[in-house]
Amino acid sequence: xxxxxxxxxxxxxxLDLFEGLSPSVLDEVIAxxxxxxxxxxxxxxxxxxGYVRAHLLVEGSVRIAQTGSDGGxxxxxxxxxxEMFGTVALFTDGKYPADADTLTDAIEFSxxxxxxxxxxxxxxxxxxxxxxxxxxxxxxxxxxxxELATQPVERxxxxxxxxxxxQAGRDTPDGVKISFPLRRxxxxxxxxxxxxxxxxxxxTWEKAGxxxxxxxxxxxxxxxxxxRVGDNETA
Amino acid sequence: xxxxxxxxxxxxxxLDLFEGLSPSVLDEVIAxxxxxxxxxxxxxxxxxxGYVRAHLLVEGSVRIAQTGSDGGxxxxxxxxxxEMFGTVALFTDGKYPADADTLTDAIEFSxxxxxxxxxxxxxxxxxxxxxxxxxxxxxxxxxxxxELATQPVERxxxxxxxxxxxQAGRDTPDGVKISFPLRRxxxxxxxxxxxxxxxxxxxTWEKAGxxxxxxxxxxxxxxxxxxRVGDNETA
DNA sequence: TCGTCCATTTGCGGTGGCGCAAAGGGCCTC
DNA sequence: GAGGCCCTTTGCGCCACCGCAAATGGACGA
Numbered sequence: 077x078x079x080x081x082x083x084x085x086x087x088x089x090x091l092d093l094f095e096g097l098s099p100s101v102l103d104e105v106i107a108x109x110x111x112x113x114x115x116x117x118x119x120x121x122x123x124x125x126g127y128v129r130a131h132l133l134v135e136g137s138v139r140i141a142q143t144g145s146d147g148g149x150x151x152x153x154x155x156x157x158x159e160m161f162g163t164v165a166l167f168t169d170g171k172y173p174a175d176a177d178t179l180t181d182a183i184e185f186s187x188x189x190x191x192x193x194x195x196x197x198x199x200x201x202x203x204x205x206x207x208x209x210x211x212x213x214x215x216x217x218x219x220x221x222x223e224l225a226t227q228p229v230e231r232x233x234x235x236x237x238x239x240x241x242x243q244a245g246r247d248t249p250d251g252v253k254i255s256f257p258l259r260r261x262x263x264x265x266x267x268x269x270x271x272x273x274x275x276x277x278x279x280t281w282e283k284a285g286x287x288x289x290x291x292x293x294x295x296x297x298x299x300x301x302x303x304r305v306g307d308n309e310t311a
Numbered sequence: 312x313x314x315x316x317x318x319x320x321x322x323x324x325x326l327d328l329f330e331g332l333s334p335s336v337l338d339e340v341i342a343x344x345x346x347x348x349x350x351x352x353x354x355x356x357x358x359x360x361g362y363v364r365a366h367l368l369v370e371g372s373v374r375i376a377q378t379g380s381d382g383g384x385x386x387x388x389x390x391x392x393x394e395m396f397g398t399v400a401l402f403t404d405g406k407y408p409a410d411a412d413t414l415t416d417a418i419e420f421s422x423x424x425x426x427x428x429x430x431x432x433x434x435x436x437x438x439x440x441x442x443x444x445x446x447x448x449x450x451x452x453x454x455x456x457x458e459l460a461t462q463p464v465e466r467x468x469x470x471x472x473x474x475x476x477x478q479a480g481r482d483t484p485d486g487v488k489i490s491f492p493l494r495r496x497x498x499x500x501x502x503x504x505x506x507x508x509x510x511x512x513x514x515t516w517e518k519a520g521x522x523x524x525x526x527x528x529x530x531x532x533x534x535x536x537x538x539r540v541g542d543n544e545t546a
Numbered sequence: 547t548c549g550t551c552c553a554t555t556t557g558c559g560g561t562g563g564c565g566c567a568a569a570g571g572g573c574c575t576c
Numbered sequence: 577g578a579g580g581c582c583c584t585t586t587g588c589g590c591c592a593c594c595g596c597a598a599a600t601g602g603a604c605g606a
Binding site: 142144145146148149150152163164165166167168173174193196197198199200201203204206207208210211212213214215217218219220221222223224225226227265268269307 | 379381384387402408431439443447450456461500
Binding site for chain 4: 229272273
């Protein structure tokens with residue numbers, strides 16, 4: 077195990093990637109795990125970097141964003157505690173396809189490509205678990221593609237908020253609070269529009285009392301209303 | 312091996328999914344492979360179907376399309392010989408996320424979820440190969456997302472044609488011919504626009520002598536021009 | 547308490563591309 | 577060879593959405 081905050085088998089066994097592994101295998105994993113603490117607004121890796129590792133966020137939040145050869149940018153996804161990131165680069169061309177930045181102070185585990193490959197070769201369960209994770213990501217990406225291609229901005233924003241509250245929502249007295257710090261620009265980059273359009277829509281919803289923004293954090297008071305906008309065609 | 316056209320180890324060993332396997336393992340695979348011949352315009356599986364198999368197209372072409380709860384439809388991808396499809400459903404919720412239709416007469420291999428899972432558990436190389444395949448798909452999906460979110464229709468169409476010619480292009484005296492039968496509507500559903508817009512753009516390009524449509528097949532005479540439209544911002 | 551910085555809001559104008567309707571144009575069937 | 581079917585083209589009007597500029601509003605630091 078490499079330097080960093082302490083952790084135990086339990087920290088790993090609860091993760092999707094290492095589900096169903098015996099304690100001795102977990103120990104093997106731990107032996108090659110690197111653990112790091114990261115400050116807020118740190119670039120973890122750059123799009124195009126060649127020295128690839130698989131990452132797992134233990135604590136905090138991370139934004140994965142992709143920039144095109146023109147300036148065009150999208151947020152691929154936000155990462156919360158317990159989620160993997162930077163794994164797509166593994167086993168393909170060996171280059172990260174996007175940038176990763178911490179939005180808060182964070183703690184991550186990571187593994188080198190070769191170490192992880194050895195682990196997967198020896199323990200196919202890990203590879204199968206990884207397939208499950210990547211499969212879900214693909215489904216999500218395909219749904220976003222369909223939304224982007226067929227639905228108007230308002231619906232897309234609604235779906236984005238619903239997805240985010242499912243991923244990182246915490247119940248509070250005021251409603252469901254999304255635990256990522258979100259700027260308008262971030263939301264725009266997720267659902268493929270401009271921060272202006274997002275601002276207009278969110279302001280409307282805010283005035284209607286459906287949600288509130290405080291301190292770069294969104295709290296949704298009336299999920300059902302958002303859901304209605306997302307589903308129904310007659311806004 | 313289940314009934315159907317004959318095939319041998321060689322047919323499998325050249326496939327990405329079974330790369331690097333020993334002959335004896337290939338025999339194991341063959342033992343649980345189902346092979347089918349399919350007529351043109353056959354529905355292979357429906358979005359939402361629960362009885363899931365992993366598919367591999369040996370010959371012909373298949374369109375994977377997703378329909379939303381509203382009528383909105385997108386083409387997720389076209390499948391050519393040697394490519395896998397319907398694999399995302401495995402290991403996730405066990406339901407196909409899209410429809411699959413043959414565009415031509417076709418031959419496919421397929422495996423049941425449980426058989427494939429057994430194979431992967433026993434031979435981690437298969438699982439790792441699958442990860443590579445799925446990883447590429449995710450990268451492609453992310454690139455499409457960015458394009459859809461940031462680029463105007465003309466550029467998206469250009470990129471779509473470039474991708475298709477890379478995937479299924481064959482050199483001919485007249486240029487690169489895309490071996491899928493493509494209707495305007497298909498192209499529109501790939502790049503998130505309407506068949507009208509596609510028609511307008513393609514007509515322009517056709518008049519410029521950059522490409523030709525014959526018999527539902529596209530032949531690109533001047534790839535470089537298409538490339539220029541795709542890359543450059545000043546059309 | 548004031549000034550600076552950053553994020554957000556809001557107004558206004560322009561337009562890309564959608565939507566529909568109607569007119570071609572192949573191809574197949576009878 | 578006449579009719580029907582499907583795909584495509586083309587014209588026209590319109591509207592959702594973008595793009596910019598300027599105003600507003602906190603948060604932070606001196």
